[in-house]
Amino acid sequence: MDLIGIYLRDAMGEGCPVCRILRKYEESEIETILYEHVNNPDVREKFKESLGLCTYHAWKTLRKAYSEPLLGPLGVAIIYEHMLRTYIAYLEEGTFPEEGECFLCGLMAEKERSTVDAFAERIEELLQEYENSESVLCRRHYRMLVSILRRTNPDAAERLGTVQLEKLQILKERLGSFIDKFDYRAEEPPTKKETSALPLTIEALKGLETGATVRKTQDRKGRRGFPWR
Structure with a gap:
């Protein structure tokens, strides 16, 4: 059995092994965003496509930030201050932004399929x-x-x-x-x-x-x- 097979086998505890892998991956990606990508311009552009993250991931990210003493809410605040400025700029121009796909939802869909x-x-x-x-x-x-x-x-x-x-x-x-x-x-x-x-x-x-x-x-x-x- 190769490494991927072992990875899948090890996820077979209780419940759905695919769900358990996805939950672990999602938590890891949220940590990566908060630790490494708050000021990453490429990731920030992806955030702008959906004015941050979807409702589910936005609140999950905030809860994660508050639950980790080494993180705190600063990174989330920096992201959403930028998103708020973006939203205001649209309204000042008399337009309304379309909400695209959430950056994290896209990653999760790819991980689920793979x-x-x-x-x-x-x-x-x-x-x-x-x-x-x-x-x-x-x-x-x-x-x-x-x-x-x-x-x-x-x-x-x-x-x-x-x-x-x-x-x-x-x-x-x-x-x-x-x-x-x-x-x-x-x-x-x-x-x-x-x-x-x-x-x-x-x-x-x-x-x-x-x-x-x-x-x-x-x-x-x-x-x-x-x-x-």
């Missing part, structure tokens, strides 16, 4: 690892992966579907046990696995909140679409 593609390319090495792990691909990333495999490796797509259903059934049973433990007749509290079934169920259905999963994409007809099609 991660799912890498998973599909190494499915024969990773499928057994996935089956034996506590991981459950979220609905979005399972669909992306299966869409690729149905074209490139139909047999693996079928095997992955069987594994996915088995994992979801186990999750359903644990969530049911968690609910049952709230009955007044229950003699024991929920186990750790039963308690974790609730957030893991939400993750299996909705994914983790990252710029990739909250990002709204539009197809050419203006309807919501999927970027891997």
Whole structure:
């Protein structure tokens, strides 16, 4: 197994391994922006295309800045002082700026595609690892992966579907046990696995909140679409 395969395998703890990779990548990119790119003119131009970052990433970046003593809010303030001046300049000219794609959302979309593609390319090495792990691909990333495999490796797509259903059934049973433990007749509290079934169920259905999963994409007809099609 190559380094990318090992990277994917190591992400198979609990929950969706693709979501976990994306969340780690997103946090790393936010740190990079705040530590290295506040005064980078090339990155600043990318910020101007969307007047900073999208709503989700703007607030996430600010929370990150305040949570890190070595960062603080100065870098975010410098970025958004520039964006505010840009906005005011548009209004003074009697125009209104169009909001382009968020710089971070673009990076997250690229990372999401490359991660799912890498998973599909190494499915024969990773499928057994996935089956034996506590991981459950979220609905979005399972669909992306299966869409690729149905074209490139139909047999693996079928095997992955069987594994996915088995994992979801186990999750359903644990969530049911968690609910049952709230009955007044229950003699024991929920186990750790039963308690974790609730957030893991939400993750299996909705994914983790990252710029990739909250990002709204539009197809050419203006309807919501999927970027891997």
